[in-house]
Amino acid sequence: MLWxxxxxxxxxxxxxxxxxxxPNFGAVLDAFHIAGFExxxxxxxxxxxxxxxxxxxxxxxxxxxxIPGDRVFYIQLVDAERxxxxxxxxxxEEGSLSPYxxxxxxxxxxxxxxxxxxxxETERGAFMPVEQVCKAFIExxxxxxxxxxxxxxxxxSYTDTLVLRSFELFNRYMSVPNAGIAQEHAERGWRSWKTLxxxxxx
Numbered sequence: 750m751l752w753x754x755x756x757x758x759x760x761x762x763x764x765x766x767x768x769x770x771x772p773n774f775g776a777v778l779d780a781f782h783i784a785g786f787e788x789x790x791x792x793x794x795x796x797x798x799x800x801x802x803x804x805x806x807x808x809x810x811x812x813x814x815x816i817p818g819d820r821v822f823y824i825q826l827v828d829a830e831r832x833x834x835x836x837x838x839x840x841x842e843e844g845s846l847s848p849y850x851x852x853x854x855x856x857x858x859x860x861x862x863x864x865x866x867x868x869x870e871t872e873r874g875a876f877m878p879v880e881q882v883c884k885a886f887i888e889x890x891x892x893x894x895x896x897x898x899x900x901x902x903x904x905x906s907y908t909d910t911l912v913l914r915s916f917e918l919f920n921r922y923m924s925v926p927n928a929g930i931a932q933e934h935a936e937r938g939w940r941s942w943k944t945l946x947x948x949x950x951x
Contacts, residue, residue, distance in 0.1 A: 750779075751786040752857035759783055759808070763816055775822035780882040781829060781865065783808065789829070789877055791860040792838045796831045796876065805878065809885035818890025826883050826895065826945065828875035830864035849921075863921040867941035880948060887949070 751757055756765065759778060766776050785791075787808045788801040798804060836856035837845035844850060849863045868879040922930060945951070 750857070750861075751782045752855035752861070757782075757786060759812060759816075766820060775820045776816060777823045777825070778812075778816075778821055778886050779825040779827075780868075780877070780879045780886075781825065781827040781861065783812075784877040784879065784882050785829065785857060785860075791832055791836045791856045791864075794835055796835070805881070809882065813885050813888045816889050818892065821886065821889055821891040821893060823894045824883070824886045824891060826868055826879055828866045828868050828870060828877050828879050829860060830866055830874035831876045832860070832864065836860060862919055865919045867937050869941050869944045870937065880945065883945065883949060 756762055759776070759782075763776055766774060784805060788798065788805040789796055790798045790801075793799075832847060832849075834847040835845065836847050836850050836859055837843060839853075839855055844852060847859075849859045850856075851859055864874075866873050866875040868883075869875065922934075
């Protein structure tokens, strides 16, 4: 996870998989955590690292070369909201005016708990290159479970039918006392998935 203090990159996670070296122990690749670390930064103005595009491209190029698809057991695809007011870095004396700021909490965790979005929800502030990340995941040769961090499907092959769908999303709106929230999120997740399916030819 991008806010972890010890293992916060896919490279570190992959090194654990290699050390365990068991057939039933594989990697989970999460677009939010990879793009959120390499490309984005919730403490930066505009929420993007100055060298974010280059960092992400280099990271994904390495990922495709290093991780074989049969060792990827699960992938998650999710975007996030660009913050108008950046969060403060952990340990900042000044704090932040962001409504999601919690003193002593990793900014990436605050961002994750409040601001995740389905891929392609640009009208809500989604901005990360999730499609680019998903393409890299598939280029490893991966044929397994896909979760749009809201939508779970089995990738039987790159072009075959996808089945078993479920939805999940970490977002501040999930705590709103409204009986229609679950249906709204399910519909949003479905639209997101169908767009991804069309754009990637799944």
